[in-house]
Amino acid sequence: MTKSAETAHDLVVFGATSFVGQILTRYLLETYGVGKSVKWAIAGRSESKLNALKSELGDNGKDLPVILADASDEAALKSMCEQTRVIISTVGPYALYGEPLVQACVRSGTDYCDLTGEVQWIGKMVQRYEEEAKASGARIVHCCGFDSIPSDMGVWFLQNQAEQTFGEPCRDVRMRVKTAKGEFSGGTVASLMNAVKEASADPKLRKQMANPFSICPPEHRSKTRQPSLKGAEFDKTFNAWLAPFVMAAINTRVVHRSNAMQNARYGKEFTYDEAMMTGRGTKGRLAAYAVTGGLGAFLMASAIKPTRWLVEKFVPQPGEGPSPEAQEAGFYDLRFVGRTEDGKTIITKVTGDRDPGYGSTGKMLGEAGMCLAFDIPADQPGGFWTPASLLDGKLMDRLTSKAGLTFEVLETR
Secondary structure (H helix, E strand, O other): OOOOOOOEEEEEEEOOOOOHHHHHHHHHHHOOOOOOOOEEEEEEOOOHHHHHHHHHHHHHHHOOOHHHHHHOOOHHHHHHHHHHEEEEEEEOOOHHHHHHHHHHHHHHEEEEEEEEEEEEEEEHHEEEEEEEEHHOOOOEEOOOEEEEHHHHHHHHHHHHHHHHHHOOOOOOOEEEEEEEOOOOOHHHHHHHHHHHHHHHHOHHHHHHHOOOOOOOOOOOOOOOOOOOOOOOOOEEOEEEEEEOOOOHHHHHHHHHHHHHHOOOOOOOOOOOEEEEEEEEEHHHHHHHHHHHHHHHHHHHHHHHHHHHHHHHOOOOOOOOOOHHHHHHHHHEOOOOOEHHHOOOEEEEEOOOOOOOOOOOOHHHHHHHHHHHHHOOOOOOOOOOOOHHHHHHHHHHHHHOOOOOOOEEEEEEE
């Protein structure tokens, strides 16, 4: 049973004064206005910062409702949930600050989405609250930013096209980052470093995080070994050198959970991996080795206490980010190649018109929240979903019409 539409707000942006929260707030204001067809509010722990944000938004933001709530204040979170049907949270690292709000949403039947990429935390939330979410009707959707909407919806789109063209889904799908311009957000870096820190101290957690099915239901497993790029490698399909992609560790898990939540629609032995292209020839090969070495050094330094402080000193901090001009100059181009069991091939393309970690993430997160608020049937069961398994084509329509994403078939053979 989902929450009645008779609430004060359709959705609330929690953490509106964070860097991504401000981008999201501006996007919703410019796209949907205030007091029109969408009833929404901003929320956070600091009244002065929330009011300062409203002032920065000018006349258009002066009527934006404000809700005060701290991430650790159970009563305030409960009160916030009672006032809305959907909450969008930008308050991370979620492993440190996210559980009380998930718990409040689950217990009040409030729908929720966020932009976490912390697979170890998602696993804990599913284990602790999934049955309660099913009972209350709360639909919980993690990973609604660059990790993992382009990957998750990219595979969903490819499989739709494969079913229409070949009459069957692709058993194997590979995603390749052809190009991307933008910066890692301070919040993303903080979340990644916290995950590495947790894993370095817990062998059991390390094993869990290495499992590509770690956030899938226990019965959803594959006998087929999952590919996972560990070093430089040449890709014949795209005639380019590859290096590991830092977000593959979360995106692959989300895609596998989407498959599970769709009753193994992609196949029980479905395989998926991600990597980034570094170019062709000797230059591309050297770049692949350089990226591999740099990523390995970063993860190793983040895992060891004596060097972690040095890494923290030089990486972006939570709350920091690029200028609006830099966000608009960013973009990304992802390529997907899928193959059916008998070798039929489809190649697709997903692009975004802003930098992945900020501008595009803000728009994707906003439309995921809007989709939850207005497009999902009231009788859709509660539980922990993924963007593709719950929001599917309804989200794709929003992404392409409002959020600057494109989905395109390049080749079938």
